[in-house]
Amino acid sequence: MHEKLIFEHSAPGRSADAQYPQVPVEAPIPAALRRASAPLLPEVSELQAVRHFTRLSQLNFSIDTHFYPLGSCTMKYNPKACNQYAMLPELLNRHPLAPESTGQGILQILFELQEMLKEVTGMRGVSLTPMAGAQGEFAGVAMIRAYHKARHDFARVEIIVPDAAHGTNPATATMCGCTVKEIPTQANGDIDLESLKAAVGPQTAGIMLTNPSTIGVFERHIDDVRRIVHEAGGLLYYDGANLNAILGKVRPGDMGFDVIHMNLHKTFSTPHGGGGPGSGAVGVSERLLPFMPVPVVGQDGDRYRWLDEKDLPQTIGRLSNFMGNTGVLLRAYIYMRMLGRDGMQRVSEFATLNSNYLAARLRAAGFELAYPERRASHEFIVTLRREAREWGTNAMDFAKRLLDYGFHAPTTYFPLLVPECLLIEPTETESKEELDAFVDAMSAIRREAETEPDKLKGAPWTLPVRRLDDVRAAKQLDLTWKAA
Amino acid sequence: MPFIPHTDNDIRTMLDAIGAPDIDALFEEIPANLRAPGLPGVPPALNEMEIGRLMADFATRDGRPLNFIGAGAYEHHIPSAVWAIVTRGEFYSAYTPYQAEASQGTLQLLYEYQTMMASLTGLDISNASLYDGASGLAEACLMAVRANRKSKSQRILLPVALNPTYRDVTQVVAGNQNIAFELLPYDPKGGQTLVSALEPYGGQDITAVVLQHPNFFGTLEDVDAATDWAHANNALMIGVVNPTSLAVLKPPGQWGRLGADIAIGDGQPLGVPLSSGGPYFGFMATRTEHVRQMPGRIIGRTLDLDGKSGFTLTLQAREQHIRRSKATSNICTNQGLLVTAATIYMSLLGAKGLAQVAATSMLRTQQLVDALTRVPGARLAFDRPRFHEAVLLLDRPVKPVLEALARRGIVGGADISARYPSLGNALLVCATETRTLADIETYAQALAETMRNSAAAA
Numbered sequence: 001m002h003e004k005l006i007f008e009h010s011a012p013g014r015s016a017d018a019q020y021p022q023v024p025v026e027a028p029i030p031a032a033l034r035r036a037s038a039p040l041l042p043e044v045s046e047l048q049a050v051r052h053f054t055r056l057s058q059l060n061f062s063i064d065t066h067f068y069p070l071g072s073c074t075m076k077y078n079p080k081a082c083n084q085y086a087m088l089p090e091l092l093n094r095h096p097l098a099p100e101s102t103g104q105g106i107l108q109i110l111f112e113l114q115e116m117l118k119e120v121t122g123m124r125g126v127s128l129t130p131m132a133g134a135q136g137e138f139a140g141v142a143m144i145r146a147y148h149k150a151r152h153d154f155a156r157v158e159i160i161v162p163d164a165a166h167g168t169n170p171a172t173a174t175m176c177g178c179t180v181k182e183i184p185t186q187a188n189g190d191i192d193l194e195s196l197k198a199a200v201g202p203q204t205a206g207i208m209l210t211n212p213s214t215i216g217v218f219e220r221h222i223d224d225v226r227r228i229v230h231e232a233g234g235l236l237y238y239d240g241a242n243l244n245a246i247l248g249k250v251r252p253g254d255m256g257f258d259v260i261h262m263n264l265h266k267t268f269s270t271p272h273g274g275g276g277p278g279s280g281a282v283g284v285s286e287r288l289l290p291f292m293p294v295p296v297v298g299q300d301g302d303r304y305r306w307l308d309e310k311d312l313p314q315t316i317g318r319l320s321n322f323m324g325n326t327g328v329l330l331r332a333y334i335y336m337r338m339l340g341r342d343g344m345q346r347v348s349e350f351a352t353l354n355s356n357y358l359a360a361r362l363r364a365a366g367f368e369l370a371y372p373e374r375r376a377s378h379e380f381i382v383t384l385r386r387e388a389r390e391w392g393t394n395a396m397d398f399a400k401r402l403l404d405y406g407f408h409a410p411t412t413y414f415p416l417l418v419p420e421c422l423l424i425e426p427t428e429t430e431s432k433e434e435l436d437a438f439v440d441a442m443s444a445i446r447r448e449a450e451t452e453p454d455k456l457k458g459a460p461w462t463l464p465v466r467r468l469d470d471v472r473a474a475k476q477l478d479l480t481w482k483a484a
Numbered sequence: 485m486p487f488i489p490h491t492d493n494d495i496r497t498m499l500d501a502i503g504a505p506d507i508d509a510l511f512e513e514i515p516a517n518l519r520a521p522g523l524p525g526v527p528p529a530l531n532e533m534e535i536g537r538l539m540a541d542f543a544t545r546d547g548r549p550l551n552f553i554g555a556g557a558y559e560h561h562i563p564s565a566v567w568a569i570v571t572r573g574e575f576y577s578a579y580t581p582y583q584a585e586a587s588q589g590t591l592q593l594l595y596e597y598q599t600m601m602a603s604l605t606g607l608d609i610s611n612a613s614l615y616d617g618a619s620g621l622a623e624a625c626l627m628a629v630r631a632n633r634k635s636k637s638q639r640i641l642l643p644v645a646l647n648p649t650y651r652d653v654t655q656v657v658a659g660n661q662n663i664a665f666e667l668l669p670y671d672p673k674g675g676q677t678l679v680s681a682l683e684p685y686g687g688q689d690i691t692a693v694v695l696q697h698p699n700f701f702g703t704l705e706d707v708d709a710a711t712d713w714a715h716a717n718n719a720l721m722i723g724v725v726n727p728t729s730l731a732v733l734k735p736p737g738q739w740g741r742l743g744a745d746i747a748i749g750d751g752q753p754l755g756v757p758l759s760s761g762g763p764y765f766g767f768m769a770t771r772t773e774h775v776r777q778m779p780g781r782i783i784g785r786t787l788d789l790d791g792k793s794g795f796t797l798t799l800q801a802r803e804q805h806i807r808r809s810k811a812t813s814n815i816c817t818n819q820g821l822l823v824t825a826a827t828i829y830m831s832l833l834g835a836k837g838l839a840q841v842a843a844t845s846m847l848r849t850q851q852l853v854d855a856l857t858r859v860p861g862a863r864l865a866f867d868r869p870r871f872h873e874a875v876l877l878l879d880r881p882v883k884p885v886l887e888a889l890a891r892r893g894i895v896g897g898a899d900i901s902a903r904y905p906s907l908g909n910a911l912l913v914c915a916t917e918t919r920t921l922a923d924i925e926t927y928a929q930a931l932a933e934t935m936r937n938s939a940a941a942a
């Protein structure tokens with residue numbers, strides 16, 4: 001299947017006339033500031049546009065159409081109700097700066113969402129403004145810095161991250177003006193405590209941890225980690241990308257974390273949207289409450305209102321022009337209310353059941369688990385180093401061949417410390433039948449790898465395009481279409 | 485069990501395959517002292533019918549007042565086709581196109597988007613989005629520091645007439661990296677940034693100059709003079725722009741003799757609903773020479789094994805998952821779905837439609853200004869040409885007036901008095917193509933009555 005570019009559907013003089021005012025209006029703009037030539041936008045009919053973009057959509061894999069076990073991303077079903085009721089006209093058309101008296105409904109929703117997230121995480125305060133996980137991380141590390149500065153402890157500028165950490169963790173530390181110190185992960189998946197002890201000191205601002213970690217196991221010595229870091233005067237940051245694994249089972253606040261971000265687009269099922277929008281709400285412990293990013297929703301008697309710089313004079317400040325990705329927050333609220341307290345615990349239970357089942361079956365089918373002695377969390381790692389060594393078929397080849405079998409590939413080559421890895425996260429919304437079909441596909445591909453490895457190396461064969469040349473893409477840059 | 489498909493039989497079979505007695509055993513590695521006793525503070529579940537009713541009740545409570553605020557988020561008509569397609573599961577429930585071959589729909593759309601934005605801004609290339617306009621400006625400042633190799637100072641000039649929240653956010657996001665921001669005043673009569681205020685910086689090491697055009701007051705800026713000054717002083721020029729305005733205004737790439745170096749802004753006016761402040765998206769465009777300093781995803785066209793053209797994420801060596809602590813930014817998930825909306829919106833409107841939206845919005849704002857300044861006690865703050873916003877000065881505090889208007893179902897503008905104390909009682913208003921002459925008359929009458937009923941402040 002191939003779809004032309006929208007510009008190639010274009011013909012001069014055509015347009016979707018129903019969509020804009022037809023009475024010609026001249027813009028009274030001084031000559032020196034006027035646009036001389038029209039921008040390159042398509043000239044198409046409404047039907048042409050609808051058909052083009054509908055066809056494009058059909059070139060995608062998505063949760064609604066395919067099993068999408070992308071590790072660390074929690075690609076679970078996004079209930080349709082969450083979208084439908086977040087798009088009620090009154091909610092959709094409200095201007096963010098309209099008086100609070102005209103927004104008591106939405107403010108109450110956001111307030112209740114803050115309260116639910118506090119309960120779920122065990123934190124003392126929640127700010128909903130960060131617009132994705134990485135911005136939540138930014139807010140968190142900025143709060144850690146602000147905390148140390150407020151205590152005149154200016155030397156604390158170093159952030160410790162395990163080598164398995166997601167790339168946003170070290171990148172965030174840099175954005176916050178910190179330096180990064182990496183510590184190794186042990187062969188059993190836990191952090192190397194001796195290295196941690198050696199790493200902490202009067203320069204330590206804090207540590208960023210994902211737990212369960214990015215290799216899909218729970219950090220068993222979390223109590224020791226907390227003690228070592230706190231005793232050294234540092235704070236603990238919790239990367240909540242994997243919160244789906246522990247919802248209702250153990251809370252970051254109870255583990256002793258000082259600040260966390262949640263990925264509402266993962267755990268709370270707001271859409272991934274082809275790459276966002278996300279939401280990276282942050283939760284804080286008592287000592288970081290004064291530093292939360294604003295605005296936050298507060299309650300005065302029976303009225304809700306925004307708390308801003310006047311209410312929180314030590315705030316790290318604002319991260320967006322208004323109040324973050326509000327529409328995403330509405331979807332998370334609807335999802336959480338539909339799950340309720342019991343449904344939320346079931347999320348982690350069945351996400352973990354599915355993950356351990358899939359791991360057990362793949363192992364039985366001959367695949368090597370990276371951490372076979374450990375209990376999988378909501379995700380686990382298969383390493384294809386044997387398949388790569390013996391048959392020359394690497395993790396990328398398996399991933400591409402899976403597409404031919406109608407499955408989105410797991411996350412590949414992350415975390416970097418496991419060679420030829422697939423990070424597999426099935427989520428709780430997948431049925432046993434779907435998991436079994438995935439095992440069948442993986443087993444079939446493994447047989448192909450042994451007997452017809454070219455089937456993998458040339459994959460995919462059945463998609464709109466064959467394997468794409470990334471090197472060419474980066475060398476011969478073609479980033480915009482130009483009329484011939 | 486809502487959203488969980490397992491039967492009792494499934495559960496038993498799966499536990500057997502794992503070799504675990506029950507589901508709880510799967511959590512055995514969590515230290516017992518840390519186990520949570522459930523989530524009593526979360527309310528019990530609602531079914532879809534119940535949550536639908538609850539949400540409708542919240543929505544009804546907020547109602548649908550007649551809106552005259554802009555200040556960075558603009559109410560435009562959104563064609564029905566836009567969100568009908570955006571919410572298709574194939575766009576809505578996919579993720580970042582890591583597996584390019586299984587994501588050609590999203591990737592081709594983003595390539596089309598990059599083409600449209602590059603042309604709209606008059607620059608060479610665009611990224612695939614940032615979070616919003618305000619955080620986008622912070623990213624642009626950080627990018628300028630990397631891109632301007634002639635400058636060592638990390639000093640960036642920001643106009644006072646820049647959206648003040650953009651200034652706040654830029655300070656928060658970029659301020660941790662020792663960038664010094666200095667302020668350029670505006671002309672109290674015209675509302676435009678004083679290019680003469682640049683003079684004292686002549687010959688100094690300045691990394692970049694930022695100009696918002698139209699600025700926060702809606703006033704058009706002298707973009708040519710500011711851009712030429714920046715380049716004459718080895719500074720980069722960053723333009724903060726409204727995408728609708730670019731249908732009729734000279735684009736940043738053509739400012740001055742050489743054009744601005746980076747254009748950023750909020751893409752919300754392009755088919756994204758107001759939605760109480762988000763999700764919107766930030767756009768960023770620049771010249772080819774700076775592409776390796778640009779933050780965010782970039783899509784490129786390439787060839788597959790058969791020599792057929794296709795699309796993929798490219799220049800990933802700039803990004804956090806490769807470069808980690810040395811990445812251009814920490815951004816990962818961006819605002820893809822909103823870019824999808826904007827691309828469909830721009831395709832439906834075309835250059836002609838977008839220019840009509842821009843020109844009609846200018847006309848409506850002029851009509852609004854004419855109607856409101858006939859009300860005793862309200863006058864226009866600035867006399868220079870403007871786009872689709874204007875500042876009115878009232879003879880009394882703005883907030884109570886806005887509250888009285890809200891009781892009549894009118895959201896009358898943004899009170900900017902606290903951010904601009906020297907203006908006095910200042911109200912920023914906006915009317916787009918969605919406001920009719922009757923709407924404007926309704927507002928003018930309500931304002932007249934409100935002003936009559938309440939006494940002017942001393």
Ligand SMILES: Cc1ncc(COP(=O)(O)O)c(C=O)c1O
Pocket residue numbers: 072073132133134135166168169210214239241242263278279280815816817
């Ligand atoms: C472990 C981890 N941390 C942080 C992030 C960053 O989150 P976001 O993409 O929402 O910025 C991700 C997501 O991709 C992740 O998997």
